[in-house]
Structure formats: structure tokens, C-alpha cells
Amino acid sequence: MSLQEKLLRLFSLDQKVRGIQGRLDSATNRLKVQQTKLSQLHQQRDELLSQLKLGQAKASSLEKEVEDIEQRIEHMRQQMQSVKSNKEYSAVLLEANTLKANKDSLETEALEQLNHVESLAQDLNQILERVAQQEKLVTGAQSEVQQCRDEVGKQLEELTAQRSEAEQDVPEEVRLTFNRTAYMHDGATMAPVIEASRRHLEYNCGGCYMTIPVERVNATMVASETQVVCCPNCSRILYIDQELKTSIGCK
Ligand SMILES: [Zn+2]
Known part of the structure; x- marks a missing residue:
């Protein structure tokens, strides 16, 4: 996993x-x-x-x-x-x-x-x-x-x-981030990356709907086993769902 x-x-x-x-x-x-x-x-x-x-x-x-x-x-x-x-x-x-x-x-x-x-x-x-x-x-x-x-x-x-x-199962540092964000957002800890426009490489946070810089989206794509990427605006932990992963992967 x-x-x-x-x-x-x-x-x-x-x-x-x-x-x-x-x-x-x-x-x-x-x-x-x-x-x-x-x-x-x-x-x-x-x-x-x-x-x-x-x-x-x-x-x-x-x-x-x-x-x-x-x-x-x-x-x-x-x-x-x-x-x-x-x-x-x-x-x-x-x-x-x-x-x-x-x-x-x-x-x-x-x-x-x-x-x-x-x-x-x-x-x-x-x-x-x-x-x-x-x-x-x-x-x-x-x-x-x-x-x-x-x-x-x-x-x-x-x-x-x-x-x-x-x-x-989660590394300690990530666990701390998770629990802190969970506390901050009352359980709305994670947010999917939402593609606004592929042509313009525009992506939004599915939690606060603010723009996410494309480097962060790339960092989210790279499956790190020790670090998480957070939304620069609301700090929710970002993830890319399978559908977007596949579609970006297949572009
Ligand atoms: Zn956000």
C-alpha cells in the first residue's frame, strides 16, 4: 500500500x-x-x-x-x-x-x-x-x-x-501533519486535486478551491513514501484520485 x-x-x-x-x-x-x-x-x-x-x-x-x-x-x-x-x-x-x-x-x-x-x-x-x-x-x-x-x-x-x-501504518511526521490538519479542519483533512484546465495546467484544491501551483501537483503525483503535499492555502493534505492520475498519465 x-x-x-x-x-x-x-x-x-x-x-x-x-x-x-x-x-x-x-x-x-x-x-x-x-x-x-x-x-x-x-x-x-x-x-x-x-x-x-x-x-x-x-x-x-x-x-x-x-x-x-x-x-x-x-x-x-x-x-x-x-x-x-x-x-x-x-x-x-x-x-x-x-x-x-x-x-x-x-x-x-x-x-x-x-x-x-x-x-x-x-x-x-x-x-x-x-x-x-x-x-x-x-x-x-x-x-x-x-x-x-x-x-x-x-x-x-x-x-x-x-x-x-x-x-x-503512517510515518510519524506524516501522522502529526494528518492529525494537526484533521484538528484544524474538523476532519476534512484531505482534499483531491481538481483539474480546472489541462491546457493551461490549472489545478485547484478540492477543499478550498484555490489554485494549486503545478509543481505541487507534480509533487503529489510522485508517490513519496515519507512526505505529503499540502494545499498552500488551506493546508489540507492533497491527493490525486485514480481517475485524474490515469488521465494525466495518459495525456
Ligand atoms: Zn486548499
Whole structure:
């Protein structure tokens, strides 16, 4: 097997591995998106729960204050029955009225607080419903990932092994170039030389479609076993397919 054939074999396996890995990655990414949404909803739920607790505590402390004032007013009513002078009576009455006014405003506050608590509880219910729905979506995405793993896991393992084997067949320097270019172009590592015009000796890169100097095309034709020729523009590793090789060879 020539270096070009070895590289094309590696390229084909690399693309298969990437294709399968891509399917797994997108399933995993979809799961991550759903999990992130779920954890945002959990945060909102926890925040609402703590607001609700605070609100309930505040409401019951207001109610307690109202009760205390009621008791004090009741105590004053009894006091009034035993007052001995008008002056004393007026003083107790004034105090009782002040307490009543306080009580009214506390009651209003307590009512507002209870309304607030009620609306928090409604919000919390809505969030809990959304949490439940989101949990279903997460479960769905989890089984999608699992299903994908079940379907392609074994195949991916085999292809990955074949890919490493094919990689070992290629000289180290070329392997480095291959992997660097693969990384740079997301797997679109190799590109065929495309003949634009034989008469004008014009050739293009099948990856970026820019012109390739004819010396590079010739260098690609010469089957080196240690070196590859890359596109001067996009750096993809160039190859000449059999059809072009034959047709150039036969010109
Ligand atoms: Zn190119």
C-alpha cells in the first residue's frame, strides 16, 4: 500500500469515527442542555422556597403581634371599668385607640404578607410543574444517549481500533501533519486535486478551491513514501484520485 493509499484509508476511518462520535456528542449535548435547564429550574425552586419560608415566618410574626395587641386592648377594657376619674379614663381610652390603630395597620400588613405568601406558593407550584416536565425531558435525553451508545458503541470501539492501526501504518511526521490538519479542519483533512484546465495546467484544491501551483501537483503525483503535499492555502493534505492520475498519465 502506498503512502497515499494508507492516508486515504486513515482518512476514511477517521471520518467514520468522527461521524459516529458526532452522533454521540450531539445526543450528549442535547442531554447537557436539558440538564442545565433543569438545574436552573431547581435554583428557581430553591429560591422561591426560601422566599416562601421567610414570607410565612413574617406573616405569622405579624399575626402574633396582632394577637398581642388584642390582648392588651382587652386588658385595657377591663382597666376602664375600674377607673376612678375622667382624666384617667381619657388616658386609657387614648392608649386603647392608639393600640387599635396599630392593630389595624398590622392587620393590613399581615394580610398583604399572606397575599404575598399565596402568590409565592402559586409561583412555586408552577415551577414544580415545570421541574416535573423538565425531569421527563432529561430522562428522555438520557435514554437517547444510552440508546445511541448501545447502537454505535461497539462499532465506534472497533472503528477507533482500526483507525489507530491505520495511523500506526503512517510515518510519524506524516501522522502529526494528518492529525494537526484533521484538528484544524474538523476532519476534512484531505482534499483531491481538481483539474480546472489541462491546457493551461490549472489545478485547484478540492477543499478550498484555490489554485494549486503545478509543481505541487507534480509533487503529489510522485508517490513519496515519507512526505505529503499540502494545499498552500488551506493546508489540507492533497491527493490525486485514480481517475485524474490515469488521465494525466495518459495525456
Ligand atoms: Zn486548499
